[in-house]
Amino acid sequence: MSTGDSAAMLAGAAQAAPAAAPSAPLAPELTAAIAQLVGQYDDKRAACIEALKLVQRQYRWVDDARLGALARLLDMSIAELDGVATFYNLIYRRPVGRHVILLCDSVSCWLCGADQLRARLEQRLGVEVGQTTADDRFTLLPIVCLGHCDHAPALMVDEALHGDVDAAGVDRLLEAYP
Amino acid sequence: MSSTPERPLTRNIRPGEPPLDLVGYERAGGYRALRRALRELTPSQIVQQVTDSNLRGRGGAGFPTGKKWSFVPHGADGGLPKYLIVNADEMEPGTFKDRLLLEGDPHQMIEAIIISAYAISASVAYIFLRGEYLRATELLTRAAHAAEARGYLGAHILDSPFSLALHVHTSAGRYMCGEETALLTALEGKRALPRYKPPFPQVVGLWGRPSVVNNVETLCNVPHIVERGAAWFRALGRTQDGGTKIYGASGHVRRPGAWELPMGTPLRELLEEHAGGIRAGRALRALLPGGASTAFLTAEHLDVPLDFSSMEPTGSRLGTGTITVADDRTCPVALLRNLEHFFAQESCGWCTPCRDGLPWTERLLGAIEDGDGEMQDLEILEMHTRFLDSGKTFCAHAPGAMAPLASGLKIFRDDFERHIRERRCPWKRAA
Ligand SMILES: Cc1cc2nc3c(=O)[nH]c(=O)nc-3n(C[C@H](O)[C@H](O)[C@H](O)COP(=O)(O)O)c2cc1C
Numbered sequence: 001m002s003t004g005d006s007a008a009m010l011a012g013a014a015q016a017a018p019a020a021a022p023s024a025p026l027a028p029e030l031t032a033a034i035a036q037l038v039g040q041y042d043d044k045r046a047a048c049i050e051a052l053k054l055v056q057r058q059y060r061w062v063d064d065a066r067l068g069a070l071a072r073l074l075d076m077s078i079a080e081l082d083g084v085a086t087f088y089n090l091i092y093r094r095p096v097g098r099h100v101i102l103l104c105d106s107v108s109c110w111l112c113g114a115d116q117l118r119a120r121l122e123q124r125l126g127v128e129v130g131q132t133t134a135d136d137r138f139t140l141l142p143i144v145c146l147g148h149c150d151h152a153p154a155l156m157v158d159e160a161l162h163g164d165v166d167a168a169g170v171d172r173l174l175e176a177y178p
Numbered sequence: 179m180s181s182t183p184e185r186p187l188t189r190n191i192r193p194g195e196p197p198l199d200l201v202g203y204e205r206a207g208g209y210r211a212l213r214r215a216l217r218e219l220t221p222s223q224i225v226q227q228v229t230d231s232n233l234r235g236r237g238g239a240g241f242p243t244g245k246k247w248s249f250v251p252h253g254a255d256g257g258l259p260k261y262l263i264v265n266a267d268e269m270e271p272g273t274f275k276d277r278l279l280l281e282g283d284p285h286q287m288i289e290a291i292i293i294s295a296y297a298i299s300a301s302v303a304y305i306f307l308r309g310e311y312l313r314a315t316e317l318l319t320r321a322a323h324a325a326e327a328r329g330y331l332g333a334h335i336l337d338s339p340f341s342l343a344l345h346v347h348t349s350a351g352r353y354m355c356g357e358e359t360a361l362l363t364a365l366e367g368k369r370a371l372p373r374y375k376p377p378f379p380q381v382v383g384l385w386g387r388p389s390v391v392n393n394v395e396t397l398c399n400v401p402h403i404v405e406r407g408a409a410w411f412r413a414l415g416r417t418q419d420g421g422t423k424i425y426g427a428s429g430h431v432r433r434p435g436a437w438e439l440p441m442g443t444p445l446r447e448l449l450e451e452h453a454g455g456i457r458a459g460r461a462l463r464a465l466l467p468g469g470a471s472t473a474f475l476t477a478e479h480l481d482v483p484l485d486f487s488s489m490e491p492t493g494s495r496l497g498t499g500t501i502t503v504a505d506d507r508t509c510p511v512a513l514l515r516n517l518e519h520f521f522a523q524e525s526c527g528w529c530t531p532c533r534d535g536l537p538w539t540e541r542l543l544g545a546i547e548d549g550d551g552e553m554q555d556l557e558i559l560e561m562h563t564r565f566l567d568s569g570k571t572f573c574a575h576a577p578g579a580m581a582p583l584a585s586g587l588k589i590f591r592d593d594f595e596r597h598i599r600e601r602r603c604p605w606k607r608a609a
């Protein structure tokens with residue numbers, strides 16, 4: 001396996017999706033939103049990355065059935081679209097919890113205590129980086145520099161960016177995400 | 179010099195406050211440069227102005243922007259579009275300058291795009307935006323809609339013959355997407371693999387059409403150059419490289435942050451005056467001057483002016499101009515292990531030396547840090563710094579990864595040897 005895939009694997013991509021994938025097609029409003037995206041490009045498939053993100057926003061992760069439906073919509077082969085989906089860090093090909101914590105592990109955060117922050121999170125959540133809590137509440141993933149290095153250590157929970165996060169701050173933060 | 183230096187790029191940015199909306203931006207003088215460009219200047223006059231200004235690319239490589247633009251073919255193009263693409267992927271570890279500009283003054287970005295697209299006769303522009311930059315996505319999208327409603331975007335801008343469509347493309351995270359040819363591949367909806375050069379993107383780029391890729395900060399300078407002139411811009415800098423620069427500092431400094439300062443500001447001034455120096459009771463061990471892919475500097479380099487040309491003799495580069503500072507309690511082996519972990523993970527896997535070499539360096543550094551290293555591991559690491567150097571891999575990712583490693587192996591030689599001799603990390607206390 002190429003190391004290029006390791007990041008994607010951390011994001012839950014390299015393994016085949018579990019069998020329970022629902023076979024429901026994409027919701028109609030999603031199909032409409034994707035059609036609008038397609039209009040921004042000279043080539044249909046160019047919309048695929050943002051389309052994968054739209055699918056994911058609605059269903060949390062991209063299962064095989066929806067990947068297939070999206071590939072058909074964009075005139076791509078399933079293998080091609082899966083190749084794209086597994087390349088990018090923020091596309092999840094395995095289930096994630098209700099909230100995704102992206103913990104920066106790049107240099108400035110590392111210098112400012114990201115390892116201790118990770119240890120605290122792992123202890124509080126009872127999982128390691130790359131895993132989902134048993135109650136499905138959180139998935140903890142590593143991420144590269146969030147461009148928030150002057151407020152290191154930094155992390156994102158879902159769509160919110162948090163900086164200068166210390167141990168006490170983490171405890172408060174987690175409570176805000178039921 | 180008596181007056182406070184000008185800071186055109188951040189003049190509208192007030193920390194903690196929302197950015198100016200369209201009306202506020204216009205009141206502050208915004209979109210004046212666009213009017214001037216469309217009414218008084220031809221595209222080639224703007225290219226000439228940017229060339230004369232000596233604006234150099236702020237994405238890290240410092241390539242002259244006017245020269246880059248001059249490679250775009252002019253004349254009849256059979257109605258096919260040319261493209262301007264803003265590189266807003268900002269994933270270089272330790273870098274947080276483009277986010278400041280995007281979130282702090284989105285209309286400046288939009289105006290910059292319109293003028294720059296006019297200069298190269300592009301009819302479609304994309305902002306290639308990092309997936310995690312959600313606030314920037316929202317602000318830019320809103321600003322673009324407002325600009326379009328006001329007649330600054332779309333068909334026949336300000337009743338001129340020039341038309342431009344602008345799209346915000348949000349990526350999904352891979353460092354490689356920032357490399358300009360990989361960015362084009364990604365924008366086409368594929369895995370972000372880089373492309374062979376030549377042909378250069380200015381001639382054969384997005385969907386095979388002429389395309390210019392520029393960094394956020396680079397482009398944000400353009401409206402100011404058009405409005406105030408090339409000579410004014412050049413005079414902003416303290417050395418031969420013109421303009422201002424968004425510098426930043428993070429890591430073990432007292433006051434991390436970002437500041438717009440004259441290009442060529444000495445490293446010491448950035449570190450000590452603006453960033454407040456190293457945290458109390460500690461000393462500087464080393465710093466990365468402009469992101470993870472720049473070679474380390476130490477205390478002996480503090481008087482170097484931070485610009486593209488002055489940095490050359492140090493063996494490092496200006497890079498993104500945001501310094502990452504490590505104090506004397508930092509284990510340099512662990513620091514390099516963190517850096518090479520990033521590069522190994524983000525390798526696109528296209529060429530063998532990078533795909534296989536980077537994880538190898540990460541493993542060796544890990545072994546040395548954990549007390550399992552051998553002296554010959556240092557030779558293997560040095561071999562990598564030669565085999566993954568410029569020209570030996572398909573793109574600049576692997577050479578970038580080797581910059582901190584090659585300099586680190588020299589500067590921290592004793593620390594490496596001590597880890598191997600003592601079979602442990604001297605910085606870690608016994609448990
Ligand atoms: C691996 C790699 C990643 C890069 N990432 C970025 C980036 O995130 N943003 C950026 O502006 N330039 C990045 N660059 C530099 C671009 O390839 C290119 O030089 C730049 O966008 C040109 O813009 P400029 O001339 O305005 O500096 C990267 C280069 C490499 C090799």
Ligand code: SF4
Binds near residue numbers: 524
């Ligand atoms: S040097 Fe690395 S990132 Fe660049 S093409 Fe080769 S494998 Fe990909």
Ligand code: FES
Binds near residue numbers: 106108149153154
């Ligand atoms: S290194 Fe963590 S936000 Fe930049």
